Amino acid sequence: MDIASTGFDYDELEGEYAGVRRTDPHIAVRLREFLGDAQSLLNVGAGTGSYEPQDLRVVAVEPSKQMRALRSSQVVPALAHFAEDLPFAANAFEASMAILSVHHWPDLQRGLAEMRRVTSGPVVVMTFDPNAPTDFWLKDYVPEMHAVEMRRYGPIERIVQGLGGADVHTVPVTRTCQDAFQAALYARPEWFLRAEVRAAQSAWSHLPAGVEARAMADLANDLRSGAWDERYGHLRTAPTVMCQLRMVVSQG
Numbered sequence: 001m002d003i004a005s006t007g008f009d010y011d012e013l014e015g016e017y018a019g020v021r022r023t024d025p026h027i028a029v030r031l032r033e034f035l036g037d038a039q040s041l042l043n044v045g046a047g048t049g050s051y052e053p054q055d056l057r058v059v060a061v062e063p064s065k066q067m068r069a070l071r072s073s074q075v076v077p078a079l080a081h082f083a084e085d086l087p088f089a090a091n092a093f094e095a096s097m098a099i100l101s102v103h104h105w106p107d108l109q110r111g112l113a114e115m116r117r118v119t120s121g122p123v124v125v126m127t128f129d130p131n132a133p134t135d136f137w138l139k140d141y142v143p144e145m146h147a148v149e150m151r152r153y154g155p156i157e158r159i160v161q162g163l164g165g166a167d168v169h170t171v172p173v174t175r176t177c178q179d180a181f182q183a184a185l186y187a188r189p190e191w192f193l194r195a196e197v198r199a200a201q202s203a204w205s206h207l208p209a210g211v212e213a214r215a216m217a218d219l220a221n222d223l224r225s226g227a228w229d230e231r232y233g234h235l236r237t238a239p240t241v242m243c244q245l246r247m248v249v250s251q252g
Contacts, residue, residue: 017070020200023050024179027126030171031097034124034249038095044083044115045101049075050179051126059093061086083111091120099126100181102159103152104202112162116250123163125248126171129156132244136183137232138192142215148206156246163250171245175238183243187236189228193220 028051035041035053043052046060048070062068062078071078081087083098084107096119098111105111115123130149139145160166177184182201185191193216198204204212222228235241 016196017048017067017200020180020197021048021050022178022180024174024177024184026174026177027051027171027179028053030169030247031099031124031126034122034169034247035095035097036122038093038121040092040094042086042088042093042096042115042118044086044096044098044111045104046071046078047099047101048072049078051097051099052076056095059088082106083114086114086118088118090117092118094121095119095124096122097124097126100128102127108154108158109162112159116163116252119252121252123166123250123252125159125163125166127156127159127246127248128153128244129168129246130244131155132246133242134183134244135235135242136186136244137189137235138182141219142207142211144207144211145203148203152203152206156248159248163248166248166250169247169249171247172240173243173245174240175236181245183241183245186241186243187238189219189223189232192216193223 031051032053039057041053041056041058043058043060046062047067049060049072052058052060052075058076060076060078061081063080063082068078068080083105096115098115102108102111102125128149130146130153156168160168173183175187180191180197180200182203191197
């Protein structure tokens with residue numbers, strides 16, 4: 001198994017990633033509630049360390065050398081392992097989490113089974129449900145994105161089943177969300193015109209050739225003309241947006 005098999009090579013990213021994809025405090029509070037009374041936590045596909053609670057004993061695993069290098073001194077160093085082959089004993093951790101990473105795993109079911117195996121308590125997977133309704137407008141500029149996300153994420157029921165049963169919770173996304181995944185920018189369309197922002201959102205790399213350039217040209221034109229604000233300007237002041245972000249929680 002190698003990183004290229006996930007369809008997106010984080011080792012090609014530059015240092016801007018950590019500045020674009022940061023812990024959002026509102027999401028972090030929600031996540032911490034689901035982790036309950038656990039004292040030890042495994043973070044799978046840990047990336048740069050976003051959302052790792054400072055009050056828990058954290059072990060992080062991350063296969064990408066570049067992502068491991070981008071982790072700050074405020075979080076623990078990450079071990080170089082894949083979700084599908086976790087080198088830990090059964091029930092080694094009281095809780096585990098995977099934050100916006102399962103769509104990169106070569107074998108989703110095996111990775112989820114491994115998380116459940118090594119965790120005695122809650123397993124929390126933050127992901128997107130591509131079948132859920134959304135008020136997020138990017139689909140109107142990039143209709144091709146839905147097919148990409150269906151292929152990468154698939155039905156959220158796959159995660160529920162892979163964990164042996166779980167509850168699915170909607171996660172509110174606020175206007176000032178500090179983690180700049182796509183839906184987090186619902187009130188800040190200008191951010192999409194920044195190449196470093198799109199580079200930190202892996203879905204763009206899966207689109208057919210030319211689609212990204214076309215979509216950004218259309219968006220730039222609509223922002224200049226005022227057409228975007230005529231259609232979606234109400235979202236600039238909306239405190240939250242209905243989107244597809246979910247937390248899948250298996251209690252064990």
